[in-house]
Amino acid sequence: MKILAIDDQKLVLIPLEIRLKEMGYEVITETNANKGIELYDSVQPDLVIVDINMPTISGLEIVKYIREEKKSNTPIMILSGNTDDDMITQGFELGVNDYMKKPLSLTEVGLRTKRLIGAPENMDATKKYSNTIIQERCVGVVIPCYNEEERLLSKEFTDYIDQHTGYHLCFVNDGSKDNTLQVLNNLRKGREDFITVYDCEKNGGKAEAVRQGMLYMSKQEDLDYIGFLDADLSTDLADFDDLVKTIENSNYMIVSGSRISRMGANITKESARKIISMTINYIIRSILKMDFKDTQCGAKIFHKDVIDISFKDKFVTQWIFDVEIFRRVTRHYGLEKAKEILCEQPLKRWVHADGSKLSMKDSVKIVGQLGQIAWHYKGGNKK
Known part of the structure; x- marks a missing residue:
């Protein structure tokens, strides 16, 4: 048949x-x-x-x-x-x-x-199949990886795409010094249509790894939306899918996860990190002129129409490129329109993962990087 x-x-x-x-x-x-x-x-x-x-x-x-x-x-x-x-x-x-x-x-x-x-003659009537779901939309997810050999939760990624079609994962190896590339290539075996390994020979930092991955995935014609997610899955794939549902059922062009502590959500942060984060977020809100609670969450989803605006040019800073993305969108569309197409959505779960690359010393440096952003994007709106 x-x-x-x-x-x-x-x-x-x-x-x-x-x-x-x-x-x-x-x-x-x-x-x-x-x-x-x-x-x-x-x-x-x-x-x-x-x-x-x-x-x-x-x-x-x-x-x-x-x-x-x-x-x-x-x-x-x-x-x-x-x-x-x-x-x-x-x-x-x-x-x-x-x-x-x-x-x-x-x-x-x-x-x-x-x-x-009818059933084919050679059909095995006793065989049981997993209940895989065909999604309405197709989504690309960029996952930057630097020395993730020990931390990469391979099974969580493969289990999810085995059960939820419509997802294509792009792991960007950011010049890792350990066996991350080998781990990623092993992860891809047998799932080549759903997993891509994009290898950067030299370490360029998370910002450049995400940028390269987003631009690469934007060339894939069958994807409706493209986002990025941290390799440690501090935001899990189920929560990321909630961001996707929001963007596909609204007029938003960017939906960003937010690690806001609220009833019913599992959000954990180190206390000292939380204090520094609150200070930085206050400065960020002043730069963006938008009431963002958390720009730095590593889970965001984008409509393909804004990928070029957000990622075409290299970022000025290493750690807070998320702020640059929002600043670029504001300059392109104007502040009022940007407020209409940007959405911040609280996550149900976010857990600080051991082995994070961002140290307390780096957190202090972020304040200086915010000054770089304010200076670099000091011009008026470009429409």
Whole structure:
């Protein structure tokens, strides 16, 4: 039994193809809708699975082609993040057999596939599959790494992407002196479509590692949003996903995590570090002219449209490049517009990890770096 799956996002097609092949189906995938139509004619599949929102032509145009032009009754299943009632109605009026809304379970996709075209003869009915979720959006996450051989929580990363499709992790090795690069390459084995290792031969600091990773990931066409996260997972991936949900369901262009202590949240900091942090944040709010509670949290997500504005030029400072990002956005859009597109979201969990690269001495140096930012970006708004 042959299945043709058409979706412009590769991160959606890969786990779908793997699951259906495991079940015994023959699967052909295509990210280009026009080529998908050509494949339909040559492959003559038993089932077509198609997304609606694609950049060249709509998935509904593919449905029209199959039903009206080819006069075919080939079963069609739509997997889409489009929840518009008129769109769903139009799909069924054109003759689709099933319509599933993302995010959705691969287990459910498999069950509905069996209902539509039956089970392959070689299918193992006793086999149990993990309940992987296909997300509505695709997200790139940059993780800067410097001498993380002992601290990298490899299993937490791999477990998450195995259970949540739509995530592509980009580990940036920032000229590590230990075996970090080897650890990262081992982490990538078997998950090459979901993990990238970007190697910087020389150590350039966290700011440059993040910048290089963000610019690299912005070139990947199937990603909707791109963010960065600390390698020690002081902010975990579940909390990061909450930031993603906020940006995809709002008009915000940047959503930044915030380590604000509040009821129901697990936020821990060293007391001395907390005092210095409060002092620095007061100065930062004065520079940005925005009431940010915590600019330095290492978890942020960006709409692709603001990546170039935020990361095109090298940063002036090493540790507080986050402040520079917000300053660049303010200069580009103006203060009032910047306030509308920037969001600070409290985290449910943040734990200070042992082995942090930022010492108390570095914290004191930050005050001087804030002076550099104030001087470098002292000009008025650039719109």
